Amino acid sequence: MNDRKNVSMAVGFVLAVSLIAASLTAVLCWRYYSRVQFRMLGEVCREILQQQPEAEGAVAAALRTCSTQVQNSETGPRTEPDESAQTKFGQSAICSGEDFLMAYGYQEGDFLWAGRSGQVPGMIGFLAGAALFLVTLQAGRRREAARIQSLTEYLENVNTGGKGLLVPEEDAFSGLQDEIYKTVTALYQTRDAALRTRDNFAENLSNIAHQIKTPITSLSLSVHMLKDHPSPAHLEQISQQLSRLTRLEEALLLLSRIEAGTLPLAAEQVDVFTLLTLAGDNLQELFRKAQISLHILEAGEVAIKADLEWTMEAVMNLMKNCLEHTPPGGRVSCAYEQNPLYTQIRIWDSGSGFSREDLPRLFERFYRGAGSGGIGIGLSLAKEIIQRQNGTISARNLAEGGACFEIHMYSH
Structure with a gap:
């Protein structure tokens, strides 16, 4: 399911970018083609008038007829060429083709079928691509928000003592999810180790108390008996119990040094x-x-x-x-x-x-x-x-x- 979502988002972004790029390319190509056509037409008219000045009227009529036909095929008002411009043909022999026509009130789109409306499909494609891009981006943000919410809920559940489950997903948060899982696992292990240490400490303390209690009881009894009935046997019993306490003390100190890592062991x-x-x-x-x-x-x-x-x-x-x-x-x-x-x-x-x-x-x-x-x-x-x-x-x-x-x- 997650793979499908990733593929869908990738396809959406690719389509959106492709549509935007294609629309901009189409508009730019249309602008370039319109300019080239306008310039070439102006060059042709200028060369004709330079060679045959008497054909000025025919050229002007042909341009006006062509422009009118293009205008009639368009919707909306178009700019009319200057009527007085007909007298300027002979004075514009030194102009470039583009300037030649512009001097007489003509524009690039006046001789191009579909005119300015030729840009409309490109603009529509651009807007469609932009809309698709925004929709895909919004879907990605919603998915990121859902992932952040799931990770937040997981951490909240962990903080309250629960054991949440992280579903592995391959996305931008995969690395973060792995680190969170490792951290939580380490915390669980640390907590379990601390609980075991606490239980072991309590058990060891109980055992130590039990080990000490026996010789102390024996010592107390021997001292009491020694007061009432002095005897070398009682002194021997006291000596044995004191030796046992000494051995216990030495063994416990040695174990504590080993566990603390402070006992030097030569190699x-x-x-x-x-x-x-x-x-x-x-x-x-x-x-x-x-x-x-x-x-x-x-x-x-x-x-x-x-x-x-x-x-x-x-x-x-x-x-x-x-x-x-x-x-x-x-x-x-x-x-x-x-x-x-x-x-x-x-x-x-x-x-x-x-x-x-x-x-x-x-x-x-x-x-x-x-x-x-x-x-x-x-x-x-x-x-x-x-x-x-x-x-x-x-x-x-x-x-x-x-x-x-x-x-x-x-x-x-």
Whole structure:
């Protein structure tokens, strides 16, 4: 439908301009032809009189007869030639043909059939073309006004919270419509992101309050019990809860720095075997107390571009998660390999693996799966650190049993 309107308007403008041009051309051609004919007739009469002065009367009579016939074919009054002009033929031998006839009262249209009325079709064509042009222009303006009104209504609907629909059209407003649609889409996305951020903030605040409430309650109870019954056990309980609050505070501050982009992560060549060995050494005491062994399979020299300290922090969190879900006498293993696309690091245990309900939510902040005694930040923190270094992290259950974490550090 829009294509038809565009074609109709284009055809209307072309026809109007063509009609105007043709009418003006016809009028100009008529004027030129009339002048040329008038000049040639004057030249002929002048030459005849120069050669035969005695033919003056015959020439004057012929001119008067021709002019009278042309006048009779026209409607409306015409200018009569000067009767006394007949005596001037002999005195006008030096004039041009045009001046020769004009000196005796004749005009250009006196000897041209259709005379001045020959301009009437041209004027009619000009007026018709002008009218067609104005009609087409007015139709174009009405269409522009309708397009502006539709865009205005769309924006008003958006401002009131609605979701209007823009019908794509190919016209002068197509570029503006595209930009408006892009802007509105970006605003919708920004609003949705702001709503998600608000909801996440509220949820995180609730989770933080819940995480703090448990140790504070335990601390209050231990202090109360310590007042009534002083005991080293109560002091140990207080110390444990304070340590838990400290870890929670450090983890939250670290997450906030990562999300704000203020945590500096160096990009240096790090040997993977060294990375896993250092992470295991830091957890050696925990593995000893849990009676669980740690095995790191060496696969030669493989390097990744990462920050050693923070990547080691992420790996330690994965090792601790495997440690917490592995029974005494079990084992936590690490292996790595490299291909042209990425370097893969695997950390798995000999425990019972993840439950089906826990797998989709393992890396959610403050989510604690079955049997977890942590604060629910370690895995989400590991994911943030790995992703900030052009990597991905995932979790799955092994076919032979046990949980497995996989890290892919991409080369490009």
